[in-house]
Amino acid sequence: MADTEVRRSNFIRQIIDKDLASGKHQQVHTRFPPEPNGFLHIGHAKSIVLNFGISEDYQGRCNLRFDDTNPLKEKVDYVNSIMTDVQWLGYNWHEKPRYSSNYFDALHGFAIELIEKGLAYVDFSTQDAMREMRGTLKEPGVNSPYRDTSPEENLDLFKRMTAGEFSEGECCLRAKIDMKSPFMVLRDPVIYRVRFAHHHQTGDKWCVYPMYDFTHCISDALEGITHSLCTLEFQDNRRLYDWVLDNISIDCHPQQIEFSRLNLQYTVMSKRKLNLLVEEGKVSGWDDPRMPTIAGIRRRGYTPASIREFCHRIGVTKMDNQVEMSMLEACIRDELNVSAPRAMAVIDPVRLVIENFPEQEEVITAPNHPNTPEMGNHELSFSRELYIEREDFREEANKKFKRLVLGKEVRLRHAYVIKAERVEKDDAGNITTIYCSYDADTLGEDPADGRKVKGVIHWVSASKGLPAEFRLYDRLFKVPNPAAEEDFFSTLNEESLVVKQGFVEPNLATAAPEEAYQFERIGYFCADSRDSTPEHLVFNQTVGLRDVWNENA
Structure with missing residues (x-):
């Protein structure tokens, strides 16, 4: 993997250290044994990071073995998606993929x-x-x-x-x-x-x-697995694991070690329940960005490094607990805060006209990101007509409102100070246009005259900005533990997906799928890998700029 990760000790590594020190094993050999009956989810990611991470740290081996003992529920598509997910997370298996059916x-x-x-x-x-x-x-x-x-x-x-x-x-x-x-x-x-x-x-x-119970232990033994790592629900099954190996003619007897599975709040981890969400049309598919599947998380804009870091942060224990969604979000937020290039987008636009600005366009150079100067600067096309966020304007407001108010001034990000002069409304009383004036001597965030304006808002040129669809995601369920509910469908969050139509900077016309951007003052987004095209841009919200859930708790 490209990034370096600090090796973290846990009770499994302590067992391995003891086995190597005593000479019980000369080399560590683990395996990741998914059933090819669905897509992998974040819980599987924990097992992948654990099994492959241990083999890497100890210069050992890790097999990818498909537990394919139930052909009624298995598909080659699932096999391919699992291999894609493992490699996307940054790991490679020892030799070729294996199957229980090989044995x-x-x-x-x-x-x-x-x-x-x-x-x-x-x-x-x-x-x-x-x-x-x-x-x-x-x-x-x-x-x-x-x-x-x-x-x-x-x-x-x-x-x-x-x-x-x-x-x-x-x-x-x-x-x-x-x-x-x-x-x-x-x-x-x-x-x-x-x-x-x-x-x-x-x-x-x-x-x-x-x-499965007959197959798994024998497959482990045939492959020479030293430490067979599985989740706590298989703790009693260890007795059958050992009984089978003790009563057949086989030389190798791997050690089964159990650890707690990952339970993530506001979602479900059961493949059966996830499959129901897909079959009942509650989500758009296994890769819906609201799903806890690796495919869904990847499409939403999470990176392999952020998933690995999350798995390291939650640790490996024998104690079952529920992990807060904010822990996962913090990992990607911490990464994108220092790596994602900045851009401006308006997701709920209202037209703004600067009446005293010249008709011709003006190019403004804006710094990309204060933490990553190596990314360079980018150009913004400033024009007489712009779009700003509807929520950034009020006709009247108290002093706590730091954005544009009728008769008051605000700074446009990387550009000029403007003053709202009047508004135009439709028959229903909705504001359609905000008319402003600008001060030509106030270009830039820190003008030479030292003029200070409290509020700063973002914008997109009306003539150069590109129309785009924005998909804003929230928790899939309204309760922390939907799996505990008798009817988990009843706890679905009806507002887990909100679609907005707005505009982005013209340089995002060629945004690569899953490439991250920080849309200033809004959050982190990426171009949707399935639906976004240069003719119809679609951006998925990966995570907000801050943890609003904990703030509202």
């Missing part, structure tokens, strides 16, 4: 080994019956009537399952562990089920597919 032959062989050892059996119970026999957290489970079938018969039944002789849901292969275990995950879990579905990697070779 289907080996997994099938290990299932046979468990059957031969009397540790797995084919069960013809219905799903409802299995659920009832499983018991509860307070009551032990009950053995299936098929549990004591001989290994020889189970081998024949599993062979017939593999040959497609049984229908979906008719039977499954279960591990034979302990129906009285206090851990539900050990009560004879299903490890193979019948599924007649075309697989995006293996085609129609298989009609039986392994379950």
